[in-house]
Amino acid sequence: MRHARSGPRRAPRALRRVLTAGIALATAASLAGCAESQRGAGGGEGGTLTFGAAGAPDLFDPFYASDGETFRVSRQIFEGLVxxxxxxxxxxxxxxTSWEETPDGKSWTFHLREGVKFHDGTEFNADAVCKNFERWYHQTGAGQNNALAYYWVENFGGFADGKEPSLYESCEAKDPATAVIHLTRATSKFPDALGLPSFSMQSPAAMEKYHADDVKAQGDSFVYPEYARSHPTGTGPFEFDSYDQSNGSIKLVRNEDYWREKTKLNELIFRIIPDETVRKQELESGSIDGYDLPNPADLESLRESGNNVQVRDPFNIMYLGITQKNNPALTDLRVRKALAYAVDQETLVEANLPEGAEPATQFYPKSVDGYADDVQDYPHDPAKAKQLLAEAGQQNLTVDFYWPTQVTRPYMPDPRGIFNALAEDLREAGIKVNPVSKPWNGGYIDDVDNAKADLFLLGWTGDYNTPDNFIGTFFGTTTNRFHTQGSPWGEQLAERLRAADSEPNEEKRNGMYSDINRDLMSEYLPAIPLSHSPPAIVTSPRVRGLVPSPLTAEEFASVSVSEQ
Known part of the structure; x- marks a missing residue:
């Protein structure tokens, strides 16, 4: 039986947060076939599931990770408080099992499951919870690098050295089954952020034994300790077995002492296959049992071959980013609005995105609190775009438009096609486009972060269901990918976002976010929201029980593989 969360304020928010009825209907058949506990339905033999992964994880310690392929593995090994x-x-x-907060939102009491053990046999209890929080907070040296501590910095801020303010204050183990987390201010992130893989509970004994914090910078990369490479230790349904880098294979095995019912699978293997076409071929040959983000053009043929193609509810945003640092023309709101009028969203979505994609009116989906139904819209109007450019004295505007290669993202399945469509829209409005393409991990992200791109394609899949996880991540600091720190309103926007996140009254907080969304689209327009796209995941006919996640955060403990 699942326990409802505690607290007089949080339950109504949860009810409003349930995603659309469509996803409930779409997953009903899968849910009906599973036991009450989705993640651990049933025991017994269930063979091996081999899943095609698009990339190799650098490590297996989720605190130091920020990439989807690492999290895909770590979600099976680790669990969080929520x-x-x-x-x-x-x-x-x-x-x-439940939690409650103080009226000021600054102290959170978590009541813990008893009888849970880490994979090394040590007890999960309040002391372990506090040791995990203190480990994160007391990172030093390379451990504070944004590339490693990304999710801590984004969600909690600074560290114990006090160089930057931190959301975290302290952790108190009141008794073995009760942990109290003290914060420096209220936040809309709690308790949702604690469901992120980065904040999973890890065995303090294993982390000490294998020197989990002994990470070191080496040039532009990092050297990870033995814990992160070979001994990740959680409480989840699968235990880490091995990583064979010679053949790109990660092997997990069933946790025989799992606190829920054991998974049916004996083994879960991730095979690293970077090329999407090869992943499809491997699925068709029976060498793998599934893979993520199949090309939308392949969905029909995959279905015709008898595979199970499940399309997730869209919980993401793709946007046309605008950098205001190097091109003075783009600091003019009239020019940014001209770009918005130039874009033909309807045609872009219909021609370049999978079935079920929707044009975006703001920077997060309707299912997130604070969504505003009355934001300014920008219907496709090249004449209006030209008029605004003329008013700004930018009839001869030229932009460096960056787009990524060697990548597909849940929100951006076809970067080349999307770029071509948008570039043609801009040219129709009289804007000269200088195209620049670079590999995603071969210069594209670096150039965007370093303000070399005037315009760029990027997006976000929500980590959890709060406004701060979307627009707070995008615009909540003055050092962001849009480089709004030079604008007169950049810090004002960042301060408004901090104030909204810190507001403990839910109704007032949602109103603050609605106001921000309206101003983002009318007064600021730091980027142009384009679309919400439903990413797919495909498995062979042998696979049963996989429940697709709108967070692209599938767990495989509910899965079984039949013999054919």
């Missing part, structure tokens, strides 16, 4: 209800972005109890 998790997400299968098929939704709704928070539910995991290693905590």
């Amino acid at each position: 998790g997400f209800k299968p098929g939704t972005a709704e928070v539910e109890p995991e290693l905590a």
Whole structure:
């Protein structure tokens, strides 16, 4: 039985957060076939599931990770105080059975499951919770690098050295089954952020034994300790077995002492296959049992071959980013609005994105609190775009438009096609486009972060269901990918976002976010929201019980593989 979360204020928010009825209907068949506990339905033999991964993880310690392929593996090994209800972005109890907060939102009491053990046989308890929080907070040296501590910095801010303010204050183990987390201010992130893989509970004994914090910078990369490479130790349904880098294979095995019912699978293997076409071929040959983000053009043929193609509810945003640092013309709101009028969203979505994609009116989906139904819209109007450019004295505007190669993203399945469509829209409005393409991990992200791109394609899949996780991540600091720090309103926007996140009254907070969304689209327009796209995941006919996640955060403990 799942326990409802505690607290007089949080439950109504959870009810409003449930994603659309469509996803409930879409997953009903899968849910009906599973036992009450989706993640651990049934015991017994269930063979081996081999999943095609698009990339190799650098490490297996989720605190130091920020990439989807590392998280895909770590979600099977680790668990957090909270998790997400299968098929939704709704928070539910995991290693905590319930929780409550103080009226000021600054202290959170978590009541913990008893009898849970880490894979090394040590007890999960309040002391372990506090040791994990203190480990994160007391990072030093390379451990504070944004590339490693990305999710801590984004969600909690600074560290114990006090160089930057931190959301975290302290952790108190009141008794073995009760942990109290003290914060420096209220935040809309709690408790949702604790469902992120980076904040999973890890065995303090294993981390000490294998020197988990002994990470070192080496040039532009990092050297990871033995713990992160070979001994990740959580409480989840699967245990880490091995990583054979010679053949790109990661092997997990069933946790025989799991606190829920054991997974049916004996083994879960991730095979690293970077090329999407090869992943499809491997699925068709029976060498793998599934893979993520199949090309939208392949969905029909995959279905015709008898495979199970599940399309997730869209919980993402793709946007046309605008850098205001190097091109003075782009600091003029009239020019940014001209770009918005130039874009033909409807045609872009219809021609270049999968079925079920929707044009975006603002920077997050309707299912997120604070969504505003009355934001300014920008219908496709090249004449209006030309008029605004003329008013700004920018009839001969030229932009460096960057787009990524060697990548597909849940929100951006076809970067080349999307770029071509948008570039043609801009040219129709009289804007000269200088195209620049670079590999995603071969200069594209670096150039965007270093303000070399005037315009760029990027997006976001929500980590959890709060406004701060979307627009707070995008615009909540003055050092962001849009480089708004030079604008007269950049810090004002960042301060408004901090104030909204810190507001403990839910109704007032949602109103603050609605106001920000309206101003983002009318007064600021730091980027142009384009679309919400439903990414797919495909498995062979042998696979049963996989519940697709709108967070692209699937867990495989509910899965079984039949013999054919």
